[in-house]
Amino acid sequence: MEFKEAKNKFVQTWGALGSQWGINKTMAQIHALLMVSSEAVSMEDIMEELQISRGNASMNIRALMDWGIVYKEYKVGERREFFTAEKDLDELAVKISKERSKREIKPALKVLKEVSSINANATSEEKHFVDQTKKLYDFVLKADNVLDKITEYKDNWLAQILVKFMK
Amino acid sequence: MEFKEAKNKFVQTWGALGSQWGINKTMAQIHALLMVSSEAVSMEDIMEELQISRGNASMNIRALMDWGIVYKEYKVGERREFFTAEKDLDELAVKISKERSKREIKPALKVLKEVSSINANATSEEKHFVDQTKKLYDFVLKADNVLDKITEYKDNWLAQILVKFMK
DNA sequence: ATAAACTTTCATTTATTTTTGAAAGTTTAA
DNA sequence: TTAAACTTTCAAAAATAAATGAAAGTTTAT
Numbered sequence: 001m002e003f004k005e006a007k008n009k010f011v012q013t014w015g016a017l018g019s020q021w022g023i024n025k026t027m028a029q030i031h032a033l034l035m036v037s038s039e040a041v042s043m044e045d046i047m048e049e050l051q052i053s054r055g056n057a058s059m060n061i062r063a064l065m066d067w068g069i070v071y072k073e074y075k076v077g078e079r080r081e082f083f084t085a086e087k088d089l090d091e092l093a094v095k096i097s098k099e100r101s102k103r104e105i106k107p108a109l110k111v112l113k114e115v116s117s118i119n120a121n122a123t124s125e126e127k128h129f130v131d132q133t134k135k136l137y138d139f140v141l142k143a144d145n146v147l148d149k150i151t152e153y154k155d156n157w158l159a160q161i162l163v164k165f166m167k
Numbered sequence: 168m169e170f171k172e173a174k175n176k177f178v179q180t181w182g183a184l185g186s187q188w189g190i191n192k193t194m195a196q197i198h199a200l201l202m203v204s205s206e207a208v209s210m211e212d213i214m215e216e217l218q219i220s221r222g223n224a225s226m227n228i229r230a231l232m233d234w235g236i237v238y239k240e241y242k243v244g245e246r247r248e249f250f251t252a253e254k255d256l257d258e259l260a261v262k263i264s265k266e267r268s269k270r271e272i273k274p275a276l277k278v279l280k281e282v283s284s285i286n287a288n289a290t291s292e293e294k295h296f297v298d299q300t301k302k303l304y305d306f307v308l309k310a311d312n313v314l315d316k317i318t319e320y321k322d323n324w325l326a327q328i329l330v331k332f333m334k
Numbered sequence: 335a336t337a338a339a340c341t342t343t344c345a346t347t348t349a350t351t352t353t354t355g356a357a358a359g360t361t362t363a364a
Numbered sequence: 365t366t367a368a369a370c371t372t373t374c375a376a377a378a379a380t381a382a383a384t385g386a387a388a389g390t391t392t393a394t
Contacts, residue, residue: 013278158333
């Protein structure tokens with residue numbers, strides 16, 4: 001397989017993955033393209049490489065910047081804007097996770113808290129509902145913090161040594 | 168808020184969450200409904216509660232069973248089938264994570280390995296591509312195993328005590 | 335064997351999401 | 365200030381995904 005083919009395959013695959021994870025295909029493809037480009041890329045080039053319209057490119061680049069995983073760059077003597085992606089993968093994971101937490105998990109937690117606080121006066125049906133949604137609340141809350149925990153743990157060399165030692 | 172309203176709100180919220188995470192809305196709603204039902208529920212009742220067609224119900228229940236998070240149940244003297252959801256949340260998380268890994272992560276890893284193995288003969292552009300996709304491969308591979316690691320860690324009381332102690 | 339009770343399938347319809355592209359907006363150089 | 369070079373917006377179109385429902389399939393009781 002030669003370079004161009006490999007690059008294309010990577011972009012397509014990353015795009016498909018993105019669309020299964022709630023990020024739209026083009027957005028993920030642009031991100032993929034930028035991640036493997038050593039140089040910053042212009043909008044024109046993105047349109048050309050992905051065969052997409054100006055509007056589509058513009059909107060999805062904007063979205064990526066809102067997520068904080070793509071940056072604008074200026075070149076001297078160039079009027080156009082260029083774009084680069086966050087290439088540090090730990091940083092990328094943290095940003096994506098924070099953003100999804102904010103947009104999706106936090107609102108869901110709010111609802112879970114609400115519905116688990118109803119007055120379960122009588123039936124076992126209602127008791128079960130309250131019980132189960134409370135458990136869900138705790139679980140989602142914990143899961144939501146998992147990435148922070150992992151980051152902490154990664155920086156904690158003593159914990160790492162101890163856990164390795166025990167295995 | 169009274170029970171019926173709370174239940175409905177929960178089902179809607181869980182459904183929306185599902186659709187942001189690559190699971191379709193109805194599938195997530197059925198799962199939500201079953202999770203908070205103390206009794207097994209018939210297809211007829213699912214159709215009624217969610218206001219969906221027979222075909223839709225059938226196909227999504229089937230999908231949930233394929234994921235291993237919904238089970239069929241039979242009642243004596245009843246010809247109809249009833250359904251229940253996996254209610255243990257750790258178990259649920261493990262099953263979902265395994266299934267998504269199998270369906271999405273593993274194929275992506277395969278491609279990442281492929282494209283990072285091209286002969287980067289010359290340009291710095293090609294070198295950067297190979298370098299970045301290799302990093303991605305390692306990263307995704309590690310991330311893919313995170314849940315297993317957490318499960319291990321949860322069962323390891325000594326690790327837990329030690330890490331708590333250090334904080 | 336038959337028919338009632340139930341479930342599954344899948345071509346078609348409906349709903350949702352994404353993309354387009356032309357017009358409006360912005361910035362910069364002269 | 366003007367106009368060229370560029371970016372953003374958004375209504376409409378296209379593409380994609382999900383839902384319907386009637387027909388086909390299956391199971392069970394008699």
